[in-house]
Amino acid sequence: MPRFTIVSISVPSYISAQLLGSILASGTLCLLFDVEQKHFFGTLPTGSNVRSLVLEIIISFLLMFVISGVATDNRATGELAGIAIGMTILMNVLLAGYSLFHDKS
Numbered sequence: 001m002p003r004f005t006i007v008s009i010s011v012p013s014y015i016s017a018q019l020l021g022s023i024l025a026s027g028t029l030c031l032l033f034d035v036e037q038k039h040f041f042g043t044l045p046t047g048s049n050v051r052s053l054v055l056e057i058i059i060s061f062l063l064m065f066v067i068s069g070v071a072t073d074n075r076a077t078g079e080l081a082g083i084a085i086g087m088t089i090l091m092n093v094l095l096a097g098y099s100l101f102h103d104k105s
Contacts (some may be wrong), residue, residue: 059092 066088070081 062091063088 028059
């Protein structure tokens with residue numbers, strides 16, 4: 001069986017598992033902690049939903065681009081991969097208030 005067939009078969013189950021995991025994590029946090037809206041400590045978008053979606057797409061692309069670059073490039077130094085990825089995440093947090101765990105924020 002070709003490799004792309006295995007990947008295409010496992011994508012829906014991966015997406016379903018991620019969605020189910022985030023829903024269960026959010027439900028667990030709601031049951032454990034009684035947080036009112038005025039005490040909400042997560043990240044909230046300051047602009048419109050469309051603006052937030054576009055910014056999320058751009059930031060996710062940049063992060064995946066850096067991860068793919070340091071993971072696949074033969075010229076990249078393996079020891080510096082963590083620094084490159086960490087600096088990209090830091091840039092995302094400082095510029096956009098990026099949250100890596102959206103189900104918790």
